[in-house]
Amino acid sequence: MDVELIAAVRRFNRTVTQRVGALDDGYMARGRPLAQARLLWEIGPDGAEVAALRTRLGLDSGYLSRLLRTLESDGLVTVGPADRAAGDGRVRTATLTAAGRAEWTELDTRSDEFAWSILAPLTASHRGRLVTAMAEVERLLMASMVVVGPCPPADPRARACVRAYARDIARRFDDGYDPALSRPVRDDDLVPPAGVFLLATLDSEPVGCGAVKLHPDAPAEIKRVWVSDTVRGLGLGRRILHELERYAAERGWTAVRLDTNRNLTEAIALYRSAGYREIPPFNDERYAHHWFEKTL
Amino acid sequence: MDVELIAAVRRFNRTVTQRVGALDDGYMARGRPLAQARLLWEIGPDGAEVAALRTRLGLDSGYLSRLLRTLESDGLVTVGPADRAAGDGRVRTATLTAAGRAEWTELDTRSDEFAWSILAPLTASHRGRLVTAMAEVERLLMASMVVVGPCPPADPRARACVRAYARDIARRFDDGYDPALSRPVRDDDLVPPAGVFLLATLDSEPVGCGAVKLHPDAPAEIKRVWVSDTVRGLGLGRRILHELERYAAERGWTAVRLDTNRNLTEAIALYRSAGYREIPPFNDERYAHHWFEKTL
DNA sequence: CCATATACCTGACTTTAGTCAGGCATGTGA
DNA sequence: TCACATGCCTGACTAAAGTCAGGTATATGG
Numbered sequence: 001m002d003v004e005l006i007a008a009v010r011r012f013n014r015t016v017t018q019r020v021g022a023l024d025d026g027y028m029a030r031g032r033p034l035a036q037a038r039l040l041w042e043i044g045p046d047g048a049e050v051a052a053l054r055t056r057l058g059l060d061s062g063y064l065s066r067l068l069r070t071l072e073s074d075g076l077v078t079v080g081p082a083d084r085a086a087g088d089g090r091v092r093t094a095t096l097t098a099a100g101r102a103e104w105t106e107l108d109t110r111s112d113e114f115a116w117s118i119l120a121p122l123t124a125s126h127r128g129r130l131v132t133a134m135a136e137v138e139r140l141l142m143a144s145m146v147v148v149g150p151c152p153p154a155d156p157r158a159r160a161c162v163r164a165y166a167r168d169i170a171r172r173f174d175d176g177y178d179p180a181l182s183r184p185v186r187d188d189d190l191v192p193p194a195g196v197f198l199l200a201t202l203d204s205e206p207v208g209c210g211a212v213k214l215h216p217d218a219p220a221e222i223k224r225v226w227v228s229d230t231v232r233g234l235g236l237g238r239r240i241l242h243e244l245e246r247y248a249a250e251r252g253w254t255a256v257r258l259d260t261n262r263n264l265t266e267a268i269a270l271y272r273s274a275g276y277r278e279i280p281p282f283n284d285e286r287y288a289h290h291w292f293e294k295t296l
Numbered sequence: 297m298d299v300e301l302i303a304a305v306r307r308f309n310r311t312v313t314q315r316v317g318a319l320d321d322g323y324m325a326r327g328r329p330l331a332q333a334r335l336l337w338e339i340g341p342d343g344a345e346v347a348a349l350r351t352r353l354g355l356d357s358g359y360l361s362r363l364l365r366t367l368e369s370d371g372l373v374t375v376g377p378a379d380r381a382a383g384d385g386r387v388r389t390a391t392l393t394a395a396g397r398a399e400w401t402e403l404d405t406r407s408d409e410f411a412w413s414i415l416a417p418l419t420a421s422h423r424g425r426l427v428t429a430m431a432e433v434e435r436l437l438m439a440s441m442v443v444v445g446p447c448p449p450a451d452p453r454a455r456a457c458v459r460a461y462a463r464d465i466a467r468r469f470d471d472g473y474d475p476a477l478s479r480p481v482r483d484d485d486l487v488p489p490a491g492v493f494l495l496a497t498l499d500s501e502p503v504g505c506g507a508v509k510l511h512p513d514a515p516a517e518i519k520r521v522w523v524s525d526t527v528r529g530l531g532l533g534r535r536i537l538h539e540l541e542r543y544a545a546e547r548g549w550t551a552v553r554l555d556t557n558r559n560l561t562e563a564i565a566l567y568r569s570a571g572y573r574e575i576p577p578f579n580d581e582r583y584a585h586h587w588f589e590k591t592l
Numbered sequence: 593c594c595a596t597a598t599a600c601c602t603g604a605c606t607t608t609a610g611t612c613a614g615g616c617a618t619g620t621g622a
Numbered sequence: 623t624c625a626c627a628t629g630c631c632t633g634a635c636t637a638a639a640g641t642c643a644g645g646t647a648t649a650t651g652g
Contacts, residue, residue, distance in 0.1 A: 002415075005427050009411035012430035015437060017317035020309055033638055051599070063640055065601050079600095090599040090648045115305035119298075121440045123531040130440075131301050133432035134308035140426040141311060144417045235419040329608055347629065359610055361631055375630095386618045386629040 012137075020118070027114040028107060035059075039067050040076060040100065041107050047095035049082060068094060076100035143234035146207060148243050151199035153187040153211070158199055161209035165226035172263045173287055181286045185223055189213045195220075196247050198240055200227070207231050210240035212248055212256065219255035219293060220248035225267070237270055249296040256296065259288035308433075316414070323410040324403060331355075335363050336372060336396060337403050343391035345378060364390060372396035439530035442503060444539050447495035449483045449507070454495055457505035461522035468559045469583055477582045481519055485509045491516075492543050494536055496523070503527050506536035508544055508552065515551035515589060516544035521563070533566055545592040552592060555584035 028037045042053055054064050071077040077100050082091040096104055119127050151158050170177035190197040190211045200208035210225040222244050227236045248256050257279065260267055268290060276292035283291075324333045338349055350360050367373040373396050378387040392400055415423050447454050466473035486493040486507045496504035506521040518540050523532045544552050553575065556563055564586060572588035579587075 002423075005415055005423055006408050006411040008427045008431060009414055010407055012434050013316055013320055013411070015434045017313055017320060019437060019441060021313035021317045024309055024313060035639065054599095060640065060642090061600065062602075062642080069601090088599080088649070092600065111306055112302050115302040115309065118305055118437065118440050119301055121442065121535065122436065123534055126436055126439065126531045127298075127301055130433065130436040131304045133429045133436065135304060136429035137426065137433055138308050138311050140418065140422060140429065141315065141414065143422065144414050144426075145315065146417065235422045238419055239417065331609070350629095356610065356612090357630065358612080358632075365631090384619070384629080388630065 262289035453502040518554040558585035
């Protein structure tokens with residue numbers, strides 16, 4: 001734990017949450033209790049399902065119900081059955097009335113004004129610097145909120161990642177990518193104790209993955225390391241790779257290896273900088289041009 | 297109002313205050329009401345005067361009293377007369393007991409842990425980037441919180457600024473600075489309608505100043521533009537200058553002028569870039585090497 | 593069809609936060 | 623010395639936030 005860095009983060013938290021956060025609430029509230037204002041805001045002009053609101057705002061079911069009743073009796077919101085045909089009959093959707101939409105627009109305007117009240121005192125060039133730095137902080141905070149953990153390869157989110165991975169490489173390989181021509185990976189190989197599939201999530205949305213297969217009497221094999229481009233460039237690939245290596249190392253494997261395509265230049269750079277050395281082919285993967293190994 | 301910039305600020309506010317702010321509160325509270333935890337934190341290991349706590353936390357006098365009673369009855373705090381000899385007998389100081397200090401240390405540790413929980417998932421280089429960007433955001437937010445407004449030149453904060461200004465230039469001029477040798481400025485000249493003294497404050501602490509004297513039948517004269525080095529490089533000088541020009545322009549003056557020393561290179565650069573042109577000497581100021589004028 | 597889970601709801605409740613009026617002791621300017 | 627301001631306090635109050643224990647209607651798996 002680096003004391004300097006920690007102190008800097010704490011200073012930042014203090015300044016930003018006290019000044020920006022508190023003031024923002026003030027702008028939001030406009031006479032109404034903050035919880036109501038936030039709820040109204042979160043419902044938004046397109047409406048939202050009650051369950052979604054509950055998780056997004058982290059509210060108790062009963063409390064949320066009561067807040068909705070209040071907004072309803074103020075004529076700002078109507079709550080009715082979800083309009084999606086064949087939907088779950090228990091689910092209900094909250095929608096803004098005309099008055100509610102007007103109120104929402106007012107909140108939107110005030111949020112704009114608040115943002116502008118931060119920018120207005122600055123010169124144009126300082127405004128630019130502030131916004132750039134804010135975007136950087138935001139992206140890196142996002143990266144730090146990513147959670148990496150094991151996940152069954154059959155999980156829909158895992159499947160979604162693998163599909164995204166296949167789409168990505170199909171676009172980048174010289175001759176496209178046909179999974180049928182590639183060496184197959186069975187789900188069972190990526191379930192402990194045979195191996196593991198790691199899923200990276202941001203707010204429980206999948207944003208990356210990676211897998212390792214613990215070959216008996218051979219180096220472990222790393223597969224399917226993929227990072228969504230929404231969080232690319234933030235070190236997530238390295239993190240996943242590191243977790244996979246750790247998984248293998250903790251179970252007694254002393255080396256990991258992998259194959260990759262010559263077009264995946266950032267991946268290759270990542271492997272090299274993570275201590276991988278190029279080795280002769282250890283398999284007949286149709287799409288591979290480079291084979292790497294690392295001693296753990 | 298630039299829509300792009302505003303949107304960026306709003307995204308930032310949303311992400312950062314929701315995640316960092318809310319989580320931070322959680323770390324702070326540890327079972328205790330947030331207001332109590334914050335108060336305990338603010339008292340700190342060295343104790344604090346009740347009045348200071350009131351302004352720092354922005355609490356109602358009665359409310360703060362009650363919070364202190366609660367902490368007192370929990371054995372965390374003692375409130376006694378201010379220990380400073382010959383102090384104001386009404387003022388009281390809150391001090392942490394041993395238990396209170398332990399609690400404070402616990403909060404401190406948790407704050408460290410929280411900060412580290414943000415940094416930990418990142419690689420070393422991303423940590424560096426995050427901290428750098430955070431510092432930039434913090435500094436620029438600070439700049440945007442600076443309030444510039446008229447202030448009587450006899451106000452202690454104004455005096456403090458002018459003293460700091462004199463110290464600064466004494467250090468930078470080739471032959472030091474003796475106010476007695478410089479052209480005198482009378483307070484009356486910097487009080488409306490003769491002129492104005494502007495004070496820049498951050499959290500009501502003075503961080504800069506500037507003055508303009510509205511000479512009858514002559515260009516207005518700008519004096520004593522100074523910015524504390526805690527907020528230097530953030531465009532505050534330009535802002536003060538601009539406000540002074542506006543003051544003169546609004547009252548019918550069509551030109552402003554000023555004199556300056558050759559060693560104040562940033563100031564000279566500021567004047568030039570703000571549209572000032574060098575003119576022949578218009579006074580016999582002992583310490584001046586350059587004279588500037590700007591048509592409003 | 594039944595047992596069980598889930599989504600949302602209501603009623604009853606507690607805690608926290610915050611406000612307001614007034615009171616006492618101390619300080620300050622005339 | 624007096625009137626008035628100020629710092630801190632207490633009592634009485636309100637509103638907001640949040641919790642908990644059920645209750646009803648709708649799914650879901652066998």
